[in-house]
Amino acid sequence: MNTSLLRFAGTALAVSSLLLFSGCVVIDSHTESKTYGTLVSDESLARVAVGETTSAWLLATLGEPASREFVDENTEVFRYSSRQLTRIDSELLFVLDASSRREVKRTVFFECVDGVLARYWVEETDSKYS
Numbered sequence: 001m002n003t004s005l006l007r008f009a010g011t012a013l014a015v016s017s018l019l020l021f022s023g024c025v026v027i028d029s030h031t032e033s034k035t036y037g038t039l040v041s042d043e044s045l046a047r048v049a050v051g052e053t054t055s056a057w058l059l060a061t062l063g064e065p066a067s068r069e070f071v072d073e074n075t076e077v078f079r080y081s082s083r084q085l086t087r088i089d090s091e092l093l094f095v096l097d098a099s100s101r102r103e104v105k106r107t108v109f110f111e112c113v114d115g116v117l118a119r120y121w122v123e124e125t126d127s128k129y130s
Contacts (some may be wrong), residue, residue: 030089037082038063040108045120048110053117058110071111075118078110101129 040062048058058078059065065078086102106124110117 033086035084039082055112081107
């Protein structure tokens with residue numbers, strides 16, 4: 001057998017083995033994200049100050065909340081909700097086409113007393129599906 005042919009066959013076998021035994025090699029990957037509702041980001045929360053931020057500022061900056069609830073005549077709670085869906089599609093060499101989905105639900109509550117922010121809190125869930 002020709003030496004260059006042996007060298008080529010050996011190289012091809014080595015590369016094939018490396019790809020096969022090193023796990024999956026991603027040929028193509030595509031990510032798509034969509035956000036529904038009003039996302040109050042960590043950057044936006046960093047601009048909020050308890051005892052200083054007014055309910056008028058919240059409405060002007062973040063827009064109308066998903067809901068507004070009066071707890072009593074002086075206290076109002078604003079609820080901003082968002083849902084972010086991310087889909088990742090990958091084509092894998094030697095294995096299969098894979099798809100996964102991630103859903104992040106985030107709700108931010110602002111409690112204002114006499115028109116001034118008294119406290120706020122964040123509730124977040126992160127779910128992954130294959």
